Amino acid sequence: MEPELNLVIAHKLEAKPLVALLDMRQITKQPPIYRGGGLRLIVSGQGRHWAQEAVNFLAQQSHISSVQAWLNIGIAGHQTLELGQPLLANKIVNRSSGEAVYPAPLLAMKQVGELHTVDEPESGYPQNVAYDMEAFGFFKAACKHTSLELVQSLKIISDNLAHGADKITPDKVLELFHDNTDVIKTVVADLRSLRGRFIETRLDTPEFARISALVHLTATQRVQVRRLCQRYHAFGIQEQLAELLGSKALQAVSGRELVRSLRQLLLELE
Amino acid sequence: MFSSIYIEEAVRDSERVEAILRRVPGIPQIAIQQYGEVFNRAGQNFRLQKQQPALILAHKSGRRVLPTPEGYGFESGSTGKGFYFSHMLNCVYDCRYCFLQGMFRSANYVLFINFEDFEQDIEATIAESSADSVFYSGYDCDSLALEPISAFCEYFLPCFQRHPEHFLEIRTKSTQIRFLLEHEPLANCVIAMSFSPQIQSERWEHQVPSIAKRLEALVRLQNAGWPVALRFEPVIAQTNTLSLYKELFEIVFAQLQTERVHSVSLGEFRLPVDYYKKIVKLYPEEPLLARETRLEDGMISLVQQQGSLLQDLETMLLAYVAPESYYRCA
Ligand code: SF4
Numbered sequence: 128m129e130p131e132l133n134l135v136i137a138h139k140l141e142a143k144p145l146v147a148l149l150d151m152r153q154i155t156k157q158p159p160i161y162r163g164g165g166l167r168l169i170v171s172g173q174g175r176h177w178a179q180e181a182v183n184f185l186a187q188q189s190h191i192s193s194v195q196a197w198l199n200i201g202i203a204g205h206q207t208l209e210l211g212q213p214l215l216a217n218k219i220v221n222r223s224s225g226e227a228v229y230p231a232p233l234l235a236m237k238q239v240g241e242l243h244t245v246d247e248p249e250s251g252y253p254q255n256v257a258y259d260m261e262a263f264g265f266f267k268a269a270c271k272h273t274s275l276e277l278v279q280s281l282k283i284i285s286d287n288l289a290h291g292a293d294k295i296t297p298d299k300v301l302e303l304f305h306d307n308t309d310v311i312k313t314v315v316a317d318l319r320s321l322r323g324r325f326i327e328t329r330l331d332t333p334e335f336a337r338i339s340a341l342v343h344l345t346a347t348q349r350v351q352v353r354r355l356c357q358r359y360h361a362f363g364i365q366e367q368l369a370e371l372l373g374s375k376a377l378q379a380v381s382g383r384e385l386v387r388s389l390r391q392l393l394l395e396l397e
Numbered sequence: 398m399f400s401s402i403y404i405e406e407a408v409r410d411s412e413r414v415e416a417i418l419r420r421v422p423g424i425p426q427i428a429i430q431q432y433g434e435v436f437n438r439a440g441q442n443f444r445l446q447k448q449q450p451a452l453i454l455a456h457k458s459g460r461r462v463l464p465t466p467e468g469y470g471f472e473s474g475s476t477g478k479g480f481y482f483s484h485m486l487n488c489v490y491d492c493r494y495c496f497l498q499g500m501f502r503s504a505n506y507v508l509f510i511n512f513e514d515f516e517q518d519i520e521a522t523i524a525e526s527s528a529d530s531v532f533y534s535g536y537d538c539d540s541l542a543l544e545p546i547s548a549f550c551e552y553f554l555p556c557f558q559r560h561p562e563h564f565l566e567i568r569t570k571s572t573q574i575r576f577l578l579e580h581e582p583l584a585n586c587v588i589a590m591s592f593s594p595q596i597q598s599e600r601w602e603h604q605v606p607s608i609a610k611r612l613e614a615l616v617r618l619q620n621a622g623w624p625v626a627l628r629f630e631p632v633i634a635q636t637n638t639l640s641l642y643k644e645l646f647e648i649v650f651a652q653l654q655t656e657r658v659h660s661v662s663l664g665e666f667r668l669p670v671d672y673y674k675k676i677v678k679l680y681p682e683e684p685l686l687a688r689e690t691r692l693e694d695g696m697i698s699l700v701q702q703q704g705s706l707l708q709d710l711e712t713m714l715l716a717y718v719a720p721e722s723y724y725r726c727a
Contacts, residue, residue: 217401217425217427218427218428218429227429227430227434229403229427229429229434229435231441231445231446232400232401232425232427232449232451233400233445233446233448233449239401239425240425241427241428270440271440273440274440274441274442274445275438275440275441276441276442276445276446321445324444324445324448325442325445327682328444328678328679328680328681328682354677354681357681357682357687358687360682361681361682361683361684361686361687362684362687363684393689394689397688397689
């Protein structure tokens with residue numbers, strides 16, 4: 128089964144609480160990939176290049192037609208936000224090039240803000256934004272594999288001007304994730320439900336799946352038959368379609384004849 | 398109301414942007430360079446975004462006033478020319494037959510806030526045009542629906558007040574008429590309300606005010622002295638289309654002072670084929686889009702639509718309105 132949602136996480140330390148929280152188990156060691164409950168998690172390593180590589184790796188492992196959502200979760204610094212505050216990125220800037228990308232603001236989460244992806248750990252927090260090292264690479268890569276509404280980045284503030292990154296300990300990371308259990312679960316659920324709504328428009332009808340197995344169709348005929356089956360469903364007359372497909376004679380028809388029959392019956396019933 | 402507000406850096410400090418932001422407090426704001434980087438991106442899904450659109454405040458450069466396609470509006474019966482300008486892209490309503498779903502990649506609303514530049518271009522166009530030109534404002538949006546936030550009418554009416562020999566048509570399905578009622582009526586500013594039969598409106602015009610509410614708004618405008626117009630578009634054929642329109646016409650013309658209606662039009666359901674294909678992909682389960690279609694000159698129309706339907710509707714309409722105030726939208 129293809130996963131519904133991919134989680135791209137920079138560090139093992141961040142992945143550990145997520146794996147426990149989302150009830151996943153490790154399926155490969157290198158790269159470290161975990162699966163469970165329709166989710167897949169990869170530990171990418173630090174930096175936007177590795178985040179990008181991790182996305183592409185998972186995409187290659189997926190069936191070309193599968194639609195998956197993508198979520199990057201990790202810790203981030205911020206000039207002013209308190210430690211433990213979650214932040215869903217609504218703008219991600221690649222600090223080295225100045226290029227910006229904009230995750231779609233479609234999730235219910237209220238704590239949103241700007242995130243700058245830097246190449247080296249940021250200890251000066253020059254702007255009142257969040258700082259991480261992966262989100263930009265992650266977002267750019269993931270948008271190549273799905274509709275951009277299904278790509279999001281969630282950060283948990285781990286350091287700020289008052290508490291520098293040097294004070295982050297493994298226990299602190301666990302605590303930050305633990306304190307944000309509900310937020311993480313909500314974002315995961317919202318993103319899955321958004322994907323669900325997206326996929327509804329892409330699903331093939333069962334009749335089309337049956338026809339594809341029975342009749343040889345050219346690429347054009349596949350498009351035509353797929354749409355014809357959708358049209359039967361749109362009119363709520365799929366039973367008549369099933370009847371037509373059930374008739375023995377039809378099982379020996381050519382793709383061309385099939386398209387003609389489907390169209391003819393639809394015209395009569397419309 | 399909006400999931401977020403994107404603001405082009407170049408317009409961030411303008412008074413109009415400040416005023417708009419005061420009208421919609423508490424919404425996350427996101428700085429952008431140019432509206433296209435959000436609005437025109439590839440790989441977006443109009444249908445998902447339509448659930449929670451964002452507002453984009455931007456500057457419109459390039460050509461702001463353009464000639465309308467042949468036969469678009471009521472200027473076709475006069476010596477004047479038709480022009481349109483789009484201070485906004487996309488609409489707060491969600492009509493399943495709307496071409497905007499196929500035209501734009503994003504369902505976010507773009508509001509161009511350099512009204513002064515639009516006005517300048519309108520003035521320049523007027524200077525080069527003969528009298529009786531018509532300027533359409535609701536081409537890529539519903540011009541009234543966002544009035545409480547955009548203050549579009551508030552800005553543009555004075556411009557047309559100075560040019561009584563030219564017309565402004567504000568095409569809408571909205572009942573946001575408070576500003577118009579507070580303003581003195583202008584004989585050259587026409588509020589054109591679109592209507593479809595009740596059953597079709599309920600089925601396809603999502604979030605649009607009911608026919609009763611729209612009609613009530615139109616009656617109030619007419620009583621206040623505003624020229625009002627009726628747009629029966631798009632005509633979508635079904636088995637009992639004539640009786641549906643008969644009922645609609647009876648309701649509409651019973652409430653309006655028919656002899657004072659500025660103009661009435663009919664227009665059939667037609668879409669450029671590329672837009673149609675995109676909309677089908679967005680809503681494959683929609684029965685309207687599953688119907689048998691015909692392609693002619695790059696435009697898709699319903700097969701059932703053919704025949705004498707529009708003529709029959711015209712005949713019905715002309716029982717209410719004078720032929721000179723009627724036109725068929727191409
Ligand atoms: S009101 Fe007009 S512009 Fe708005 S969605 Fe409906 S058809 Fe489109």
